[in-house]
Amino acid sequence: MLAIKKALVAISDFESGVKLIKQLIDFFDDWVTEIYLINVIDIETVQYLSDFRGETIEDVENKLKIERENILQKLGNTYTDSHLYITYSIETGIVSEVIIEESLKEGVDFITMGTKRERIAKRLLKNHIRYVIELASIPVLLYPV
Numbered sequence: 001m002l003a004i005k006k007a008l009v010a011i012s013d014f015e016s017g018v019k020l021i022k023q024l025i026d027f028f029d030d031w032v033t034e035i036y037l038i039n040v041i042d043i044e045t046v047q048y049l050s051d052f053r054g055e056t057i058e059d060v061e062n063k064l065k066i067e068r069e070n071i072l073q074k075l076g077n078t079y080t081d082s083h084l085y086i087t088y089s090i091e092t093g094i095v096s097e098v099i100i101e102e103s104l105k106e107g108v109d110f111i112t113m114g115t116k117r118e119r120i121a122k123r124l125l126k127n128h129i130r131y132v133i134e135l136a137s138i139p140v141l142l143y144p145v
Contacts, residue, residue: 006034008108010099010132016114016145017075021084023143024112030083036106037075037088039068040095065090096131103138110138114145 007024011017017037024032041064049064050057072088079086091098103111113129133140 005032005109006036006107007032007110007112008036008038008099008103008106009112010038010040010095011071011075011114012039014071014074017071018078019145020112020114020143021075021079025082025084033083034085035087036102036108037072037086038099038102039072039088039090040098041065041068041090041092042095043093046092061092095128096135099128099132100135103136108138110141111136112141112143115142116144 005028009017009020009024011020021035024035041061046057046060046064049055050060053060068090072090076086076088089102091102099111099113111132113132115129129140129142
């Protein structure tokens with residue numbers, strides 16, 4: 001008998017979220033029954049936008065949270081008629097660290113992240129995906145989006 005699998009799906013936008021969930025459904029079929037969507041607001045991006053826009057860090061972060069909340073709700077509604085139980089969270093911090101912390105807190109079986117196919121080698125050498133792969137104690141699945 002197969003155990004219920006819970007996946008953490010790190011997303012950045014609606015389109016990549018749909019692609020990642022669809023690929024999980026196609027690949028795992030009924031094995032994955034619970035998905036924890038996470039969108040991490042990068043603290044460095046918030047600081048940059050705050051300086052660039054002349055707004056406070058709190059204002060920029062609140063605007064980003066509202067925007068991302070809409071994306072995550074829309075994703076959850078897209079899959080309401082499927083066999084999946086979807087929860088989500090918006091966190092702020094260093095992307096790779098937050099993904100690892102949330103995977104431990106939520107007790108997921110694996111982490112799923114999207115990457116641009118044409119730049120995968122470059123991105124693996126220089127971004128958050130690399131750190132998640134190095135630090136995670138569970139499998140990390142990468143899908144081109």
